[in-house]
Amino acid sequence: MTVNDDSFTHWKNREEIAESMIPIIGKLHRERDVTVLVHSRSLVNKSVVSILKTHRFARQIAGEELSVTETLPFLKALAALDLGPSQIDLGMLAATYKADDRGLSVEAFTAEAVAGATGANKIERGEGRDVVLYGFGRIGRLVARLLIEKSGSGNGLRLRAIVVRSGGEQDIVKRASLLRRDSIHGQFQGTITVDEASSTIFANGNAIKVIYANDPSEVDYTAYGVKNAILIDNTGKWRDREGLSKHLRPGVDKVVLTAPGKGDVPNIVHGVNHDTIKPDEQILSCASCTTNAIVPPLKAMDDEYGVQRGHVETVHSFTNDQNLLDNYHKSERRGRSAPLNMVITETGAASAVAKALPDLKARITGSSIRVPVPDVSIAILNLQLKREATREEVHDYLREVSLTSPLRRQIDFITAPDAVSSDFIGSRHASIVDAGALKVEGDNAILYLWYDNEFGYSCQVIRVVQHVSGVEYPTYPAPAV
Known part of the structure; x- marks a missing residue:
């Protein structure tokens, strides 16, 4: 058998395994309100090829591809448990199992890792x-x-x-x-x-x-x-x-x-301050797409290195509040043709940081340029840190944040050297760290953060709504704090 034949046979075998996963994933979702994930990416209603691509994504983050042959045993173990509503990450299960040296079976390890969603601990399904x-x-x-x-x-x-x-x-x-x-x-x-x-x-x-x-x-x-x-x-x-x-x-x-809310309306960025919402609060804001893009990585950097000051420059896709052709607009520059120009404009994202991160003492400034693309923007976050770091250190830290931290649903990470804006259309994360563009010198770090200002932001809105509605189910294994 040639190398090509062997590779194709291997692919067909993985297709067959992925196909066998679909009914299990669907049944868990429909009957038990369990969402099966791989590295924060849902497998619900996904095709065979989508499941394989989602597993392969781990390669560019963790350095090696996650195989369906590794995750299928965990999925089968989940199907045998008395699970309640939850989100369960097969990628995290496989990774933590590899690191565990107790010699437990997949079934025993899985039961222990998701114990909070089983038996007497499980959440009862509500009416919606x-x-x-x-x-x-x-x-x-x-x-x-x-x-x-x-x-x-x-x-x-x-x-x-x-x-x-x-x-x-x-x-x-x-x-x-x-x-x-x-x-x-x-x-x-x-x-x-x-x-x-x-x-x-x-x-x-x-x-x-x-x-x-x-x-x-x-x-x-x-x-x-x-x-x-x-x-x-x-x-x-x-x-x-x-x-x-x-x-x-x-x-x-x-x-x-x-x-963005005004006055005393809370500005909420899910993953950062959603747990501060008071149960009796009736009115709240999900802030802006740019605020959601910069606040999670800003918090991550402040937690690890401390931030003394920062500036964010957003290169933002044009929106419906601009004109297609030059015409009257209450904002002078936004009246100029959006598809034909780069347009300097204001952003309130920097000042909104204070509402979402009140403990951050650093002064953050910001400005924005609208450019002729219909979706996906990039925020360039220039930070002066409280201690010196190396590029490799920050690179590895942000990669780990995207995989295992409580911010893994907000922060994604990409190492592709040829990544461009259209690659991130449909991203469900608040922002994606571009590893290739990262710059660190002494106490200065510059992060390039892609974000789908339409879809990624909409996902953040849904997460906030799920939280205040009581249907934001816990994730297992629990992310590292």
């Missing part, structure tokens, strides 16, 4: 939580996709309604089409149908009522069967407590803003 989207623009539609994707078990977040202003004839048909097809993020994964008579969109079996209103005061959500809902405001029209309080109508219990 209603969610309402107020506004249906770029972020609103991506959040909708994520909510529909995560509704498989029927016991988590349930998208019940979308509130928009009427756009005229066939409004609901046009909005459903925008949900179905996206020029950047591709086709919706599933089926979408519309019932114009009842003003309802059906997406993968989810009945989503489209409510037409010009102001929050016009809506009684209980009239649509919505109760105790979390409303996600995607419009950004109201940013302070007084304005956002207008959403606290019958049927709505909490309001989450997908823009």
Whole structure:
């Protein structure tokens, strides 16, 4: 047999193993509310090739490829346990098992590692939580996709309604089409149908009522069967407590803003300060996409090295608040053509750091340039550290943070030497450390952080909503602190 034949046979064998994993993963998700991950990447509803690619990803981080032959025994062990709602990372299970020298069987080790999600310790499955989207623009539609994707078990977040202003004839048909097809993020994964008579969109079996209103005061959500809902405001029209309080109508219990909050509205970056949300807090903000991109790595660097001061320069994709061609705009530079120019503009991300990281004493400044790409941005974080470090030390530290720390869902890490912005479309992390671009000299470190300012940010919004709704399930094995 030739080398080529041997390689192809090996690939087919792995395909067969990955294929056998799919029904186990699906059953765990549907029947027990268990999400199976590999290095923080979900395997739920993934194809054979996607499962193999997800395993291969470990190669560029940990130095060697993770094989499905390694993870399948752990998956089978999980299927035999009395599991409750949870997220379980096969990559972490395999890695921690390799490092364990007690000689335990895979079954015994797995049972011990996920003991917090089994038997008397397991969380009981709830009825789910209603969610309402107020506004249906770029972020609103991506959040909708994520909510529909995560509704498989029927016991988590349930998208019940979308509130928009009427756009005229066939409004609901046009909005459903925008949900179905996206020029950047591709086709919706599933089926979408519309019932114009009842003003309802059906997406993968989810009945989503489209409510037409010009102001929050016009809506009684209980009239649509919505109760105790979390409303996600995607419009950004109201940013302070007084304005956002207008959403606290019958049927709505909490309001989450997908823009930086003003005044005393808490700005939450999941993974960093989401555990500071008070149980009775009804109004909160998910800050901005850039704040979510820079705060997790900033916290990681401050925890290990200390940060004396810093500056963030964001090179940001253009957005809908800019003009396609030169025209009047309340902001002078943003009135110039977005697809034809680099546009210097302001960013509030640096000042927002203080809200998310109140213990950080370092002064952080910031500025931004909008550039002619439709999605994915990069933040260049220039830090003066409290102690000297080497490039290799910081490189290895950030790689480990992305794999095993509590920030592993927020911070990703890539070593590909030819990485460019379009490679990160669809990334579910808040930011991705570009290892090749990292610069460290003495007490100065410069981090290049890619981020999908649409989809990655939307994933952070969903994580915050899951947390405040009580359906953010624990992850096993527990990340290193």
